[in-house]
Amino acid sequence: MKTRYSFGGDEHIFVEVDEEMSLDAFFKAISITTALREKNLAGVAEICPANASFQVKYDPDVIAPDKMLEELKALESRAESAAKTITTRIVEVPVYFQDPWTHETLMRFRERHQDPSGSDLDYAARINGYDSAEAFVEAFHSQPWFVSMVGFVAGLPFMYQLVEREKQLQVPKYLRPRTDTPKQTVGYGGCFSCIYSVRGAGGYQMFGITPMPIFDPTETISYLSDFMVFFNPGDIVKFTPIGREEHDRIEADVKTGAWRPRIAEVSFDLAAWTADPAGTNAKLMEALDAA
Amino acid sequence: MPLKVLKPGLLTTVQDLGRPGYFHLGIPMGGAMDRLSLRAANLLVGNPEDAAALEAVFLGPELEFLSDGLVAVTGADLPILLDGEEQPGWTAIPVKAGQVLSFGYLRSGARIVIAVSGGIATEAALGSRSTYAIGALGGVDGRAIAAGDVIPTGEPGAGKPGATVPEALRRGPGSPAELRVLPGLFWHWITPDAQKHFFADEWKVAPEADRMGYRFKGGRPMEFEPRERPFGAGSDPSNIVDGCYPYGSVQVPGGTEPIVLHRDAVSGGGYFMVGTVISADMDLIGQLQPHMPVRFVEATMDGALAARAERKAVVARIREALA
Known part of the structure; x- marks a missing residue:
């Protein structure tokens, strides 16, 4: 280095x-x-x-x-x-994997993809050696992620998974970028996951969608009323899989102000994590469960 | 001196000097593409230099004045019409309520700045009125102006009708336009031949040219030095581990068509960059039209700082001329 x-x-x-x-x-x-x-x-x-x-x-x-x-x-x-220690927060982000909206979009741009015959998740699962999309999704959401950068467009987090190098998931970007991506799509490119904060162009593979807005220029959403951008570099994210019903309920509750993301304050020590990644991650997730 | 939009033009937005401070969250500085023209237009009508004005690209809007005041149009060269009668550019033009400002076809340049007495007074977002359409921030409801909009303005200052910026202090593109680039960032990723070609070749502005960035085509594709792919960077030789992009940085996806990022830049991404256009030449990019020939000229840091000082001196002379 x-x-x-x-x-x-x-x-x-x-x-x-x-x-x-x-x-x-x-x-x-x-x-x-x-x-x-x-x-x-x-x-x-x-x-x-x-x-x-x-x-x-x-x-x-x-x-x-x-x-x-x-x-x-x-x-x-x-x-x-x-000392390589930071005080930060862990945030639970609900994700509806294999949702109809990203599916419709990925079908529209199929000719720009490496494997036009399947979905983005099928492709990502196969090239990473998983038997099924479900097994890949499990690896994706079971361990937390670091927000390692916020940018590209307003409020978009890039995330790097807290697992050893050999367990990192890697997926190439689309052959040619799409001109459209649904807002709040959970995407993947290289070794990074992202959440598209706004609708627009994009080249990352699309796995699902979160009902949790992360950018609100009007600052009217309850948890974005102080500042329009949700994520900061250094935040830790835990994805939690949800189904259609849960997705629709959260989406409605965001509108009324009844829903807020679950957040816990945590400290993260790089040396402790390097010595015991799984144990350190388990503690982070316990802190979140207790919040 | 509020304005009513009769026709919006192609893509006319409210811009000031921008909202620095949020690039680390992906929100670009924004602001007028041609800052010298914005400062000059504001000074002409008696506004603070950083007041908000309208920036129009390629095709001007049609605007009705709802009260008396001054208007000034700077930047690109095109016929400026008040109730159909041609008016001078870079000059404070007195107008009456009910009069209509419109424009003919562009003669040279790409963007005009239209400043009015009191400045545009739409609501500020994160400290600026600049329109950032991707994030729906600033401007009129976070978007370009539309027919029927009534645009509010502030308290008028003391501009002098007929005041004009001397010809020698106006700036526009030459042909071919020359953009000075400080090599750096990932410059060492390409071969010495590719480095030579980048500066030797003639490029043309591609149709993909907007506030986010300008694409150029026509030069030879770049050859890369052999390099082991860094973990996390992706498989293409032009991919980096996603990093920050400077304003003015020259990225070259696939090693083929350089893109220079401008005021509404994406803040980062996964393409390597060969250098950065110096700050003094950023205004000029805002005045380039598609298909215009362009050359990249190698700059040094000392040269960049001298050009920056020279640019500041021009603004100071405009200030004196209009004082």
Whole structure:
């Protein structure tokens, strides 16, 4: 893991913590960006953590590019020795897998897919060595995920599953991106899951849909009334499978303000997780069940 | 000086200088594609430079003024008509309630900025009135203007009728347009030959050119250096582990057609980037039309900072000229 710095024009510094994805790289990125945010440095305009990298947008008239670079390198050396622990929250996200809406959409764009004969889930299950879509869905929802980046479009979380490298699910993106994806589709591309916050173009495989809105520009939904974007990098997500009836009930209750996502505050220690992934995950999910 | 929209044009949106601070949540800065034109138009009608105005692309709207005031149109060159009579661009034009502003066909450039006394006063979202249509934020109900909309405006300032921006301080695209690019990001992923071709080839603006980004075609496809695929990046040699995209960054999906991200940029994704258009040349991109020839010119950081200072100096001179 070797950090690489590059100027993105005169207003950005792009920092690649590692070329490949890992929890270590994500943790390093989030700890440097958190430290930079706390520093409140004049001239820093945007601090954007990503999966295994991050980016800073700054005003070179206030802080010179070389000075900005120096600041980041100093923060990096401090991050190396810092404890890899964060206080965060675990959120339960209900998902209706194999729903009719993403199914209708995937049929419409079948010619852009690697395997036009089946569904996105059938394909993902097969190439990951699962006997059935159900077995794949089980692997998908039984272990939690880290929100490793929020972006692409407004409020869209990228998630990386908290399992060892050899258990990671991997699925290529569509051969050619779709021009349409239903709002709140749960998708998958590379080693990342995502939730499409708005309807629009997309290239990730589509597995299901959540009745839980995660972006609300009107700030009228009960749990989005303080801020329109639900997710932050560092959040932990546990998907829970639901059926049609439950989906429709939650959707109706969101409208009346009666439904809110289940959330528990937790702390996450990377060393503890690395020593015992399954045990650490079980504790996270217990905290959620108790909430 | 509220406005009534008679015809909306092709895609006319409310824009100011944007809403920085939310890019880490996928909400782009937004704001006028051509910021110099926005600042100039506002100064002409006596508004603060960062007031909201209308940005129209390719085809102007038709607007009725509901009270007296000043209007200024900057940016692209096209006939500006007040009750059918041609008016000068980059100039404060006095108007009366009931008069109608309309436009002829574009002569050059791509976007005009229409500023009116008091500025557009639609509701701000996250500190800006800029329209971000994908997120339904800002503007008129989070969308482009539509026929029948009545657009509110603020308290008028003290603009001078007939004030004009000197020709020497107006900016538009040359032909071929030159975009200065600081190589970097994943520049080392392509071969030295591909690096040379990127700057040597003539590119053309593709039809896919909007506020999110501009696509270019016509140059040679890029060859990649051999590289083991990083875990999580995907199988195509142009894929990276999804990361952040700088404004102005040049991504090249599949190594074929470069895309330069602009004010409504997607904040990140899985395509490698070869460098970034310098901040001083971002306005110019907003004035490029599809099919226009474009060359990418290699920049250095010192060159980028000098160009940035020069651009600021032009704005300062416009300010002085209109003071």
